[in-house]
Amino acid sequence: MDWRSVTFDWNRARAFLVTAEEGSLSAAARALGMTQPTLGRQVTALEEELGVVLFERVGRGLVLTESGTRLVEHVRAMGEAAVAVSLAATGQATDVSGPVAIAAPELYAMWLLPPVLKRLAEVAPGIRVEVVSSNRMSDLKRREADIAIRNAAPDQPDLIGKRLTDDTAGLFCSPDYAASLGEVRGPAELDKARFIGFEENAPFVAALTQRGVAVTDTSFGLRTTSHAVHWEVARQGLGIGIGPVTLGSGDPLLVQVLPEVTFDYPVWLVAHRELKTSPRVRIVWDLLAEMLPRLLKG
Structure with a gap:
């Protein structure tokens, strides 16, 4: 290996990786236990060392540039290797x-x-x-x-x-059930839809109502104490359920209903x-x- 080609500081690479994972300097600074200005200086210093721009600011968050996207996978592999070293060093894992x-x-x-x-x-x-x-x-x-x-x-x-981090939930149902609803242009048009509820349903009802979805007890043709069952019956076309957007978006048996209606936690x-x-x-x-x-x- 040509060690002379390794010209950047690992601490700065770590700052870049955590910022990419967290999506903002403030969240990354909290995760690393340092101040936001210090973290920002490390990311800027890495950009100067490598001669590339790694992030673009979008609103209050940061989005990887094309160069940043190419580099982040390599730095992530470095991060996983660092974790493995740490595990081995702290008490012989x-x-x-x-x-x-x-x-x-x-x-x-x-x-x-x-x-x-x-x-x-x-x-x-x-x-x-x-x-x-x-x-x-x-x-x-x-x-x-x-x-x-x-x-x-x-x-x-x-x-x-x-x-x-934060996770985001959305409303999901099977493609066949979505087709039966026809074109849904806004939350108010879900007033006749069938929803899958929970044993403790009041928080779900309140969240839907807050987002303009008019639901009543009769909107819930099925309730369950199990989130796993809730998710599966949505996949089987029994109505609209709720679950993580990342999980639902990768499931071919589900489509997201009104992607603008989300729930962050x-x-x-x-x-x-x-x-x-x-x-x-x-x-x-x-x-x-x-x-x-x-x-x-x-």
């Missing part, structure tokens, strides 16, 4: 063993966790994982799980949290303060924090 329980909402458990668990089996094969798949918020203080993926910040003093990692000092929990935490933002963005 391959020698760490024992159980770790991860609590996650059903859709996240079936969609996001498998690739993370596959990677974990490679870097720390001695860790035995229990997946607690539930839409109920697990009680970490009672040790129902060691780490939880949540859509809300922890509100108890003994818990610690890291906001990873944060994604947090949460753990008990004491447990994060455990080497095996630390390894799982770091891997989730590194991989989930990318998986959520597809």
Whole structure:
């Protein structure tokens, strides 16, 4: 290898990668625990070192330029290699063993966790994982799980949290059901549509109403306690359901209804303060924090 050709600073490359993953300097600065001006200087310095413009500003966010898009995959591979080095250095990951329980909402458990668990089996094969798949918020203080993926910040003093990114949900149904609705030009035209609800349906009703979709109890021909079932019956044409836009957009059995009607929410990692000092929990935490933002963005 010609080491003389490597002329850029890894810290600046990391700043670029995290900014690309988070979509803004402010979010990237929070993720790295540094000030926004410092992070901005690192990204600018990398652009000057490489002689390219990496981002264009769009509104309050940043969008990769063509040059930035070409470079980000290479820098992402560097980031994954750095994580592997960190795992090996912090307690010899391959020698760490024992159980770790991860609590996650059903859709996240079936969609996001498998690739993370596959990677974990490679870097720390001695860790035995229990997946607690539930839409109920697990009680970490009672040790129902060691780490939880949540859509809300922890509100108890003994818990610690890291906001990873934001996710966006949309309305989805099967192509056949969409065809039966005809052309839908706005939320008001869904007043006769059949929706798939939840056991605790009031938050969903309120969110739909706020966005101009007039729903009543009779709009919900089916309700379920399971988000996985909710998603599957939408795929089977029983009505309109709700789920992550990234997941639904990649599903050939679903189409998005009114793409302008979306629902944004944060994604947090949460753990008990004491447990994060455990080497095996630390390894799982770091891997989730590194991989989930990318998986959520597809």
